[in-house]
Amino acid sequence: MVSLPSSIDVAIIGAGAAGLGAAHALKGSSLSFVVLEARDRVGGRGHTIMAAPDITFDLGCGWLHSADRNSFVSIAEALDFEIDRTLPPWSERVVATAFPQHEREDFLRELHAFYVRAEEAAQDGRDKPANLYLEPGNRWNPMIDAVSTYVNGSELDRVSVLDMDVYEDTEINWRVRRGYGALMTAYGATLPVAFDCNVSLIDHGGKRVRIETSRGTVTADKVIVTVPTNLIAAEAIRFHPALPEKIDAAAGLPLGLANKVMLALDDPGDLPKDGNLRGATMRTEMGGFHLLPFGQHCIEGFFGGRFAQQLEDAGEGALAAESIDEIASFLGNDYRRKLTPLKESRWSHDPFARGSYSHALPGHAGKRAVLAAPVDGRLFFAGEATSPNFFSTAHGARDSGERAAKEVLARKP
Numbered sequence: 348m349v350s351l352p353s354s355i356d357v358a359i360i361g362a363g364a365a366g367l368g369a370a371h372a373l374k375g376s377s378l379s380f381v382v383l384e385a386r387d388r389v390g391g392r393g394h395t396i397m398a399a400p401d402i403t404f405d406l407g408c409g410w411l412h413s414a415d416r417n418s419f420v421s422i423a424e425a426l427d428f429e430i431d432r433t434l435p436p437w438s439e440r441v442v443a444t445a446f447p448q449h450e451r452e453d454f455l456r457e458l459h460a461f462y463v464r465a466e467e468a469a470q471d472g473r474d475k476p477a478n479l480y481l482e483p484g485n486r487w488n489p490m491i492d493a494v495s496t497y498v499n500g501s502e503l504d505r506v507s508v509l510d511m512d513v514y515e516d517t518e519i520n521w522r523v524r525r526g527y528g529a530l531m532t533a534y535g536a537t538l539p540v541a542f543d544c545n546v547s548l549i550d551h552g553g554k555r556v557r558i559e560t561s562r563g564t565v566t567a568d569k570v571i572v573t574v575p576t577n578l579i580a581a582e583a584i585r586f587h588p589a590l591p592e593k594i595d596a597a598a599g600l601p602l603g604l605a606n607k608v609m610l611a612l613d614d615p616g617d618l619p620k621d622g623n624l625r626g627a628t629m630r631t632e633m634g635g636f637h638l639l640p641f642g643q644h645c646i647e648g649f650f651g652g653r654f655a656q657q658l659e660d661a662g663e664g665a666l667a668a669e670s671i672d673e674i675a676s677f678l679g680n681d682y683r684r685k686l687t688p689l690k691e692s693r694w695s696h697d698p699f700a701r702g703s704y705s706h707a708l709p710g711h712a713g714k715r716a717v718l719a720a721p722v723d724g725r726l727f728f729a730g731e732a733t734s735p736n737f738f739s740t741a742h743g744a745r746d747s748g749e750r751a752a753k754e755v756l757a758r759k760p
């Protein structure tokens with residue numbers, strides 16, 4: 348266990364992808380540093396568990412999005428983590444009984460047309476809620492909104508069209524066979540991380556920065572803050588003197604909600620490996636299901652937005668019960684006895700995340716740059732929400748940590 352130093356050159360707050368990226372970038376410099384982490388593990392919103400002895404489950408991030416530009420790909424290769432390049436199920440291998448081919452094609456056409464309208468609207472630089480670019484009366488609108496709940500963790504009425512427009516996605520998505528969270532654990536293994544170290548106050552009023560934690564006080568010359576926006580906005584971590592512009596920026600970039608559930612599947616029959624099950628439900632309140640991920644005998648469900656919140660608030664088991672109902676409605680009642688709930692995520696109740704990933708509220712697209720800006724050459728900010736184009740992702744978070752560490756190094760006396 349890393350003991351808490353009383354004094355250090357650089358304190359990094361949070362050992363998620365951003366904090367780990369920052370720490371690696373400081374390795375080899377002359378600066379001493381420590382990562383202060385409230386949990387008893389690294390990875391933050393990257394967390395792999397074994398849901399059963401033979402079922403790997405990423406409770407948080409799972410996909411190496413924009414894999415051709417994703418800095419975790421070379422890290423995985425260097426750490427000998429096998430990369431699976433199978434195309435994602437949301438575009439391939441769809442079970443047609445729940446969503447007939449011609450209907451699916453119609454849906455995808457309308458989804459694409461919506462994105463084109465939103466992109467065109469963003470060209471005038473005026474920020475508006477993205478739902479304004481749904482075609483009035485289009486029968487697919489609720490399901491286009493469901494896609495937003497998966498991608499943004501939020502319905503389109505709370506999503507900034509300008510922010511949505513600058514998100515970069517090369518549409519190449521790979522996975523790590525042993526889990527994205529497991530990769531982060533390996534990536535963080537050699538770093539000095541003080542666990543169970545919940546930071547409550549960053550006092551930058553004096554000559555050095557004083558950091559109050561649940562394990563005692565640390566003083567530092569510089570601090571890199573990587574905690575999720577919902578914690579900054581709610582002042583779960585406080586600054587003295589107060590930083591109202593950071594609180595305002597964080598509040599404009601709330602974490603939406605996405606939750607996953609893992610169900611063991613007895614006798615998968617002829618279901619496709621890495622298949623997709625989604626119904627033409629015409630509802631926003633619906634899950635998406637990944638069949639037999641990596642060929643494992645299980646189904647992973649994914650829910651987002653207000654519906655995910657409602658299910659999480661209903662308590663443990665609600666996500667699994669809803670998933671079994673939806674799957675049985677598509678594949679038949681036989682599936683009720685074939686499916687066994689294993690584990691579900693509860694990201695909005697997680698005290699050190701309070702949500703899943705950030706989106707900008709309408710009118711707040713410029714807040715990512717405000718949140719990312721250093722204060723007085725001593726406080727630096729990273730985390731997925733500060734990434735200009737890869738926000739909401741693990742690689743965007745990691746790269747932002749590296750960027751913040753470079754800012755620190757550039758100011759070395």
Ligand SMILES: Cc1cc2nc3c(=O)[nH]c(=O)nc-3n(C[C@H](O)[C@H](O)[C@H](O)COP(=O)(O)OP(=O)(O)OC[C@H]3O[C@@H](n4cnc5c(N)ncnc54)[C@H](O)[C@@H]3O)c2cc1C
Binds near residue numbers: 739
């Ligand atoms: C369900 C779900 C699915 C996702 N899917 C994908 C995906 O497929 N691909 C992808 O790229 N991304 C995905 N993401 C998003 C991705 O996981 C995050 O964007 C990324 O992990 C965020 O990293 P971070 O370092 O910015 O924040 P975090 O991982 O949240 O790290 C911040 C750290 O700060 C710690 N902390 C908080 N408060 C304090 C405090 N007061 N004192 C000390 N420490 C504190 C936290 O414990 C945490 O470890 C998903 C997320 C979720 C929840």
